[in-house]
Amino acid sequence: MNKQNIRIVLVNTSHPGNIGGVARAMKNMGFDQLVLVEPRQFPAEEAMWRAASASDILEQATVVPSLEEAIADCQLVVGTSARGRRIPWPVLDPRRCAEQMHVAAQRDETVAVVFGREDRGLTNEELQLCNLHLHVPTHEDYTSLNLAMAVQIVVYELRMLAVADTLPAQADAEWDAPFATAENMERYYEHLEQTLAQIGFLDPAAPRQLMSRLRRLYGRVRLDEMELNILRGILTETQKSQAKK
């Protein structure tokens, strides 16, 4: 995906701080095309402050007088919306919307995501300029998302698609030692059983479920070879100190 194919459009933003927050959210997720439709105050110090290290996004942002102009060259236009428009429009959650935008951007189409005013979003007329509406499924107790937060969610979803191939599928995908082999684990269990009998914790005549529980514990965690060495070292020292008595 060419990140330059996806443009964030903010319509009539009231608070310059929000514009800064949007710029930072965009840069954090690898996007840099920001178009402002009649912002109340821009450029603004507060925007620069909130943008932190994303001030370059603000410096290269375009200011235009109308939404039509902001999206004129776009082939897919997505408008963010609260529920319940008079005429239902095609609407999807951020994830499914991002999938459509991602596919379009990969085909080298120009895509816009349009965000409305802090207090009342986009008008019906503005939403009718969009192919698709995006609705963030907020909780019914408090549906009003901060503007920069809404942008953060959308660019995060796009980022997750862009990096999908590189994310670890398992929590231990990046590890610093090889995981223990079954053979080494068997040696460990033998050593453990021997030691537990020696210190009197395991009664070989009535072992009950003890070794099964310990096998389940260490099997679940998948020990690495270094951890296995540490545990075997502990067993050896335990046996030694026991022998001294």
Next chain:
Amino acid sequence: MNKQNIRIVLVNTSHPGNIGGVARAMKNMGFDQLVLVEPRQFPAEEAMWRAASASDILEQATVVPSLEEAIADCQLVVGTSARGRRIPWPVLDPRRCAEQMHVAAQRDETVAVVFGREDRGLTNEELQLCNLHLHVPTHEDYTSLNLAMAVQIVVYELRMLAVADTLPAQADAEWDAPFATAENMERYYEHLEQTLAQIGFLDPAAPRQLMSRLRRLYGRVRLDEMELNILRGILTETQKSQAKK
């Protein structure tokens, strides 16, 4: 999922505005358990102002002197982390982490997600109190996420799991008119072909791909019955005005 089973823990937050932003993000996504470990300044006016209608979350937030205390009763502790710790720890992206937290919360376990300081996150010691680390895959050009934004992403992922069954799978899942039947579409195509011949746009002797293209267009969009009536009305009027000439 019982939302009260998932707790957001902020460690040594410097800016009260961020605490407010976190409260708002939480309430937007249906969460209300906020624990603050030694915040620099709390309660604070700026926190209330940034929380907007989520001030109740701040009012019922707990302040504790240590991370240990904040997570003492938790059965799954997730710590947010930048990459590259000295000892690799189990680490997942926000989506896969949220799946684990969601499953645990559904089993009525108590879950904490821990967020560190604005400037340097969690210490290695704090991260070692966690079962799992969460890493947001930011772009390498700018990896430092605003604290409230990081919380927003995590609670959004949890929210998406909570509402998964209710999200529309298709953009037109909620529609105000029934979609047209194949039989009515065939009548429309006949009417359209007839009209196009009548106005001289279609040459019945050399129709080329015209009707195929139009069938693809209307088939792709899936007309509803109301839209079909509008289009047939336009055709009828076109034929009438043509007949008058």
